[in-house]
Amino acid sequence: MKKVLIIKNKEDLKLSALKRGELHRLQLHLSHNSLGVPWKIPLIVIRGMKKGPTIGITAALHGNELNGISTIFKLINEIDPQKLSGDLILVPISNVPGYLMNQRYFSDNVDLNRIMPGKPEGNTSSIYAHYFISKIVSKFDYLLDLHTASHGRVNSLYIRADIENEETRTLAYLQHPQIIVQKYDEQGTLRGWANENGIPAITIEIGNPNAFQHELIDETLDGILNTMRYFKMIRGKVKDFMKDATICDHSYWIYSKSGGIIDVLPKLADTVTQGETIAYVYDVFGQVKEEIKANKSGIVIGKNIRPNCDAGTRVLHLGVNIFEPLSKNIPGA
Ligand SMILES: [Zn+2]
The missing domain is CATH 3.40.630.10 (Zn peptidases)
Structure with a gap:
């Protein structure tokens, strides 16, 4: 030491x-x-x-x-x-x-x-x-x-x-x-x-x-x-x-509207398309209460993994407006 x-x-x-x-x-x-x-x-x-x-x-x-x-x-x-x-x-x-x-x-x-x-x-x-x-x-x-x-x-x-x-x-x-x-x-x-x-x-x-x-x-x-x-x-x-690497010019969280038991479907770094179902919120009897869809196409940066969710829980962190930058080179490298 x-x-x-x-x-x-x-x-x-x-x-x-x-x-x-x-x-x-x-x-x-x-x-x-x-x-x-x-x-x-x-x-x-x-x-x-x-x-x-x-x-x-x-x-x-x-x-x-x-x-x-x-x-x-x-x-x-x-x-x-x-x-x-x-x-x-x-x-x-x-x-x-x-x-x-x-x-x-x-x-x-x-x-x-x-x-x-x-x-x-x-x-x-x-x-x-x-x-x-x-x-x-x-x-x-x-x-x-x-x-x-x-x-x-x-x-x-x-x-x-x-x-x-x-x-x-x-x-x-x-x-x-x-x-x-x-x-x-x-x-x-x-x-x-x-x-x-x-x-x-x-x-x-x-x-x-x-x-x-x-x-x-x-x-x-x-x-x-x-x-x-x-x-x-x-x-x-x-x-x-x-x-x-994927580059996005913006990212935001999608929230649940209802409370219940949430299951988020895509894996990290998956791409999702607009309208795709990204999560289900179930009631305590196993019935689907809410189907949450991606409102834009993008890439999954982060996601919720805690199933018990209140209304307004963060569901999925979506990177959107994926673009190719002018350069992907490292100057001088
Ligand atoms: Zn931190």
Whole structure:
């Protein structure tokens, strides 16, 4: 077991203070909790011997979205700091209280990914968000933010990114997604803050909450290593993964109208056509109460897997307006 460096209240993460060619384990103090002690956020910093970009990878910003943690743990086993150019700043557990409570939200039930960049003097979650940004994320040159579906739902491996912007499009293409959804940067998200502040960022949605899904984790790891090869942080040929990815310019959830027992029919990444039946809602006697149809043709990004549903339950996350972009090439690769 190697020693963990503690970075106290008033200090920031200072890369220049960490020795090159090594992996560093740190705990950084963010705001104080109700015991009056700081939330300590774990960081893994790998400093390369040579200069290069700083890629930041954040996981579990929603505290129950855990596939990104395993992705980071697998990544550190792939990297030899002596052969690395540039730096990796890895945050396996971004939302510490949410993680402890096994929930999406922060301790005050606020979604951290809606309030970025927070405020130094605001409510509990705002203060935490403020120091998370100012002490950690502001040090990144690029950000990959790792998420999963929400509770009771499953996701394919998909990317949310602004593909009209060349830098974020390149980051998206370097991954190996099944699906890319064009997303302008929503206000308050970590990705939105980063892109506005000159840190190209994408969101990678990896499968389901509360689980480790090694197939999807390994695919995500492949995409991250590909990104590092593209930026010449590690050696090797950049893989052009884009041939089989589907790109949609919009996505939305289809909701149930009635409550009951729901069975969603298509599999993840299936294509559905307009008018196709995508789910049945049964009453408690096994009779069909509602037949839910796709109102547009598209691709299944995510779906509900919890059968007991209230009226107004999210049924299926549909990616629509599938298109071929002007280019599926990665510039310079
Ligand atoms: Zn999330």
